[in-house]
Amino acid sequence: MQPDEEYLTDGLPLEWAGVARETLESRGIKVDLYRDKMVKERLLDGMARPNIDVLLKFSRRRPDVKREVAKRLHLNPRTLERWEEKAASPHARNFFGILYVGLQRELADAGIVYPESRSAIEDAVLSTVRMIRRKDVGPAGKDESAPRLCRDSLQIVRSLMRHPRAGSVARLFSDEAHPADRLEFDKILGHLIWVPGAHGHDPAEKLKRLKFAVAAIRHWAVAYSLFRFGLPDGMSFILEVFDEDPT
Amino acid sequence: MKTPHERLGDFLASYSEEDLAAIAQKAAEPGYVPEPVELRDDPDPLGRDWDWLGASDDQADTISIDEVNRTPTRPLLDGRRIAWASGVAASIAAVAAGTWFALYRGPLRERDVAAWVAQRLEIGGGGVRVAAPAGDEEVESPLIAAIDRPRDAAAPSTPNVYAPLRIQEQLVVPEVTPSEATAHSASRPVRSITDIARPGDLFYLEFTTASTPTPGTAVVASARGDSWHLLRDEISVAPAEGTGYFGPIKMGDVEASYFVVLADRTGTPLLNTASEALSKNGGGAVSPDVFRDLMAAALESSGHSWFAVQRIEVKPAKDAGAAPKPAR
Numbered sequence: 001m002q003p004d005e006e007y008l009t010d011g012l013p014l015e016w017a018g019v020a021r022e023t024l025e026s027r028g029i030k031v032d033l034y035r036d037k038m039v040k041e042r043l044l045d046g047m048a049r050p051n052i053d054v055l056l057k058f059s060r061r062r063p064d065v066k067r068e069v070a071k072r073l074h075l076n077p078r079t080l081e082r083w084e085e086k087a088a089s090p091h092a093r094n095f096f097g098i099l100y101v102g103l104q105r106e107l108a109d110a111g112i113v114y115p116e117s118r119s120a121i122e123d124a125v126l127s128t129v130r131m132i133r134r135k136d137v138g139p140a141g142k143d144e145s146a147p148r149l150c151r152d153s154l155q156i157v158r159s160l161m162r163h164p165r166a167g168s169v170a171r172l173f174s175d176e177a178h179p180a181d182r183l184e185f186d187k188i189l190g191h192l193i194w195v196p197g198a199h200g201h202d203p204a205e206k207l208k209r210l211k212f213a214v215a216a217i218r219h220w221a222v223a224y225s226l227f228r229f230g231l232p233d234g235m236s237f238i239l240e241v242f243d244e245d246p247t
Numbered sequence: 248m249k250t251p252h253e254r255l256g257d258f259l260a261s262y263s264e265e266d267l268a269a270i271a272q273k274a275a276e277p278g279y280v281p282e283p284v285e286l287r288d289d290p291d292p293l294g295r296d297w298d299w300l301g302a303s304d305d306q307a308d309t310i311s312i313d314e315v316n317r318t319p320t321r322p323l324l325d326g327r328r329i330a331w332a333s334g335v336a337a338s339i340a341a342v343a344a345g346t347w348f349a350l351y352r353g354p355l356r357e358r359d360v361a362a363w364v365a366q367r368l369e370i371g372g373g374g375v376r377v378a379a380p381a382g383d384e385e386v387e388s389p390l391i392a393a394i395d396r397p398r399d400a401a402a403p404s405t406p407n408v409y410a411p412l413r414i415q416e417q418l419v420v421p422e423v424t425p426s427e428a429t430a431h432s433a434s435r436p437v438r439s440i441t442d443i444a445r446p447g448d449l450f451y452l453e454f455t456t457a458s459t460p461t462p463g464t465a466v467v468a469s470a471r472g473d474s475w476h477l478l479r480d481e482i483s484v485a486p487a488e489g490t491g492y493f494g495p496i497k498m499g500d501v502e503a504s505y506f507v508v509l510a511d512r513t514g515t516p517l518l519n520t521a522s523e524a525l526s527k528n529g530g531g532a533v534s535p536d537v538f539r540d541l542m543a544a545a546l547e548s549s550g551h552s553w554f555a556v557q558r559i560e561v562k563p564a565k566d567a568g569a570a571p572k573p574a575r
Contacts, residue, residue, distance in 0.1 A: 011289040019251045026250050061514070113462060113512065116487070121299040138250040151301060158300070162286040173254035190274045191281040207271035214267065218259045222252040231292040 007035065012161060012228045015170035016221075020229035023222060027138055034136075039230025042131055046124030048092035050115045055098045056084050058112055069102035122151065125227070129154070132230075133223035149223075153216035156192055157224045160217060163188050169217075189213060355547045357539075360555035361406035362454035362507040363414040364442035365492065406455040409489065414440055437535035439558040444498040446563045451494035454507050456484045460553055463511040466521050467493050470504045473532045475525055481518040484509055502562040506538060510546055510554040520549045 009017050024031050029038075059066045059080075070077040082088040099105055105112060115123070130149050147153070160166055165188060168181045193209040249257070273279065291297045407418045417440040444450045452467060462485040467478040484491045493507065510517050524545035525533075533541070535558050546554050 010292065011287070013287070023251050026248070116461065116485075118295070118299045119461065121293055121295070125293075125299065137252045139253065155300060158289065159286075162289050164284050164287060166287070173251065173258040186270055187282060189270055190279075191284065193271075193274055194279075194281045203268070203272050203275040206275045207268055210267050210271045210274070214259055214262065218256055222255060228292065 007031070007229065007232065009229050009232050012225060013167040013170065015167035016161060016225040017229055019170050019222060020225045023137060023226060027136060029136060034230050035232050039128065039227060042128045043124055045089065045092045046127045047120050048095045049089065049127060050120045050123045052083070052090050052095050052098065054112060054114055055095065055103060056080065059103060060084070069098060073097055073102050126154065129220065129223050129227050132226045133220065136226055137223050147215055147219060149220055153220050154224070156213045156216040157220050159192055160188065160221065161224070163191065355543060355551055356553045358458040358553050358555040359406045360454055360458065360507060360509055360557045361410040361414065361418060362452055362557045362559050363410060363440060364444055364559060364561055365451040365453040406457050409455050409457060417441065437539045437556060437558055439535060439560065441560045441562060443562045443564050446498050446500045448498045449495040450498060451492045452496065452505055452507055452559060454491050456486050456489060456491055456509070458555065459484060459486045459509060461511050462486070463509055464517045465491055465493060465507060465509045466517050468506040468508065468521060468525065471501060475533065477518065477521055477525065481516055498561065498563060500563060502560060505559045505561060506556055507559065508542060508554065508556045510551045513550040515549045520545045
């Protein structure tokens, strides 16, 4: 895998930036558009999603309220149900439509309790990476049934990307694979399953952790690289929403 | 032409069960420590030092798979970044304080809570304030100023740490053998502290909300001998608040046990769930552990994802005229 020095990305080894770029190009997705817009918008929509869910649950308490919400928003009731079933994702702007028009409530309504920002962000990141996996990564490999992405999987993949020799892992599944790289990867796996201060030396427990780590990398490493590749400037993309420069 | 994702899958599929077992075996060897490496710098793209992922940069090389240990660590945060990201999240997603109806609930998990008696009400120029005697020299320190707690624990990192000193002495973390540790995590006894109050005095139950992963509510059950009651209020709690107060409660002539129960919100009020749990006992004596088990069963059936419970035994001060002494 060729290091991609054209698209520097925080938190991503150059080789994994190359993985992300190759994936996008193989899927016919414009690289610049991806870095400028696509991932950012998905992430911002993802932040609204758990808040919209709160409103949907609020309306679900009474069927007549739910019907009224659909009527006021000129929505097919089935649309609300599809949002609730996660079969479709509402756009972020629907939050205010449901709140002000559908429920006719205030933002600080005492009866509506919203998620904390930390929870909303975790939820948004996980849903964004899942969407990337579903839409951008491409066909799954043989016999692949991806486990649901969770916080622990994301931590494993992030730890992998932070390892100083993570770039060699990207070479392992390219034409430039070198036998020594595989030994390096074995060491990295040992690092990923090591818990400082843990006193247990149960091989079965280590094997369980190892399989979890390998599955996390297999199913989510490329999607994670695309996620980070799509947020090249870190939080500055949020600041530009307010037309201010990061300092 | 295969995509990178497919090629990665093919490569990892080349690891046989034996290959993985060999790596695991090596990692399980006594004294095994992976080769020290300097992890690459990885700023949080959301500017929050990865608090949403439950890891700070200092601790991100610690991999936690065990569900039991998923309590987020408290990173050292950059205030500006927090303010920005929090403000942005609030603006975009209309985040306000309150309860998160978790989207992906797992099994019910028990969390720690530290609860104690805020013993004294003092009348001052601004009205009545809650005050408590400190554990050591800092007598008469106002409770709300948290003088008898660590000064840097405004948002307590663990329930024990933020408790007043006299309570921390009762909540010293016990040592257990490695073999006990596994069994202990599954069925440890309900934590209990003893405090005192003068008969006739008003007091509050003060408790930490540090270990609560999401906003929720709190209720209190009281026991005097075999007689169990629920206090009628159900109050909101949130991790960001740090501490919560329940009361006022009037101290009687005999000792009473108060069980502070915290849990996340569901469609069923926590008070109803607690009432249901106690009614299943059919009256009579209930040990703290049985009470916890009854609560856990009722909470699980109501769809809760976490709860915390602690007992406070409040004993009447023997000398009703003297100032209350710290419980030891």
